[in-house]
Amino acid sequence: MKKIILNIEKTFGTIPKEQIYAQALKTTACNQSLENGTGKGHDFLGWLHLPSSITKEECSSIQSVAGALRSKCKVVVVIGIGGSYLGAKAVIDALSGAFDTLENQNTTIVYAGHNISEDYLYELSAYLKDKSFGIINISKSGTTTEPALAFRILKKQLEEAVGKTEAQSRIVAVTDKARGALRTLAVKEGYKTYVIPDNVGGRFSVLTPVGLLPIAVAGIDIEQLLAGAIAMEQATASDIPFADNPAEIYAATRNELYKSGKKIEILANFHPKLHYVSEWWKQLYGESEGKEQKGIFTAAVDFTTDLHSMGQWIQEGERSIFETVISVAHPQYKVEIPFDEQDLDGLNFLAGQRVDHVNQMAELGTQQAHVDGGVPNIRIELPELNAYYLGQLLYFFERACGISGYLLDVNPFDQPGVEAYKKNMFKLLNKPGY
Ligand code: PA5
Helix, strand or coil: CCCCEEECHHHCCCCCHHHHHCCHHHHHHHHHHHHHCCCCCHHHCCCCCHHHHCCHHHHHHHHHHHHHHHHHCCEEEEECCHHHCHHHHHHHHHHCCCCCCCCCCCCEEEEECCCCCHHHHHHHHHHHCCCCEEEEEEECCCCCHHHHHHHHHHHHHHHHHHCHHHHHHCEEEEECCCCCHHHHHHHHHCCEEEECCCCCCHHHCCCCHHHHHHHHHCCCCHHHHHHHHHHHHHHCCCCCCHHHCHHHHHHHHHHHHHHCCCCEEEEEECCHHHHHHHHHHHHHHHHHHCECCECCEEEEEECCHHHHCCHHHHHHCCCCEEEEEEEEEECCCCCECCCCCCCCCCCHHHCCCEHHHHHHHHHHHHHHHHHHCCCCEEEEEEEECCHHHHHHHHHHHHHHHHHHHHHCCCCCCCCHHHHHHHHHHHHHCCCCCC
């Protein structure tokens, strides 16, 4: 099978190749620290070998629970925030039809617990009214406010609609093996549960039941996703030489760019289905590296859409950015541009060509323009957008993130900064103890 391809040549105008390759030893040492468990945050390295260590039985259990939910429910609400929902949404959005609806898909996945908007919850409740629905409630800590609030409201709605016993059979909890309110509730109510391993942090949990269960409910082949991740686990191991190791090269390149003043990394795509892959990536790198007053700021754009908005800034704004483009070599479907007798739009020069050809030329033209404008460009090419290559991509980014955090000399696996707003919010809400 093919691999995703990393190309860093268009960064050499800013940082010479030799400068990046001079980081080879240090970068490999960081990768070895991950594998040996000798670096910062080494209690949270369970994700490293998740793809190759998930057993057939675990996969089958997830597939059979997913099948049971699919057979009972037209809609499944995935409740979770941050690392507890972004991975699932990234994969489901990337691999579902853009216009899949209740009419042509067995089970629709919707999300809750990722905001505290009253209107969102009202509209979701209204949408679920008179539909057969189930809930996957995901929270590692089991105490996060946003998902807990959403679950309280939706559990009540489900119980009122179908009765307590049937509701219990339509709720699955994914949480810590012993601690937290969600575990206590799940035991009390007899929900089917899956465990988030202690040594896997939220943003690295997409290949645990946190991601795999909702992805399987959406009808996506989780075995292919894992097969892709396994291929990348092998391709990024620390005994793979730096020159052949895409995770090490990406980590070293972005850190050299950062040191040269490129403080913002923009992840760009030319396929709107990848929007939430970028959201997942933003969290992965932003939460892992933004600490101790350092770290690349992660941003994302969808092209060509955002070329008509942020394109101006990227081309001519402050030169503190670099761009990483996720490119897809072959689309899934074929649409040819028709000939038009009148040709009032002047597009007959494209007649007979595929729309994707125009998109590819837009991508190439954008790369040339941005590189000319002083924006170094990293390119990651997927042969096509499917579960296998997406599995590769997710694991590639995770591995590179661990290495990159170590190069930056931070603990990539903690997130002390996210507590600040919670303390203030609880104090303002008069929560006991605050
Ligand atoms: O990456 C992380 O650790 C966070 O984004 C968490 O996943 C998020 O805060 C949700 O936490 P929990 O799963 O404990 O509800």
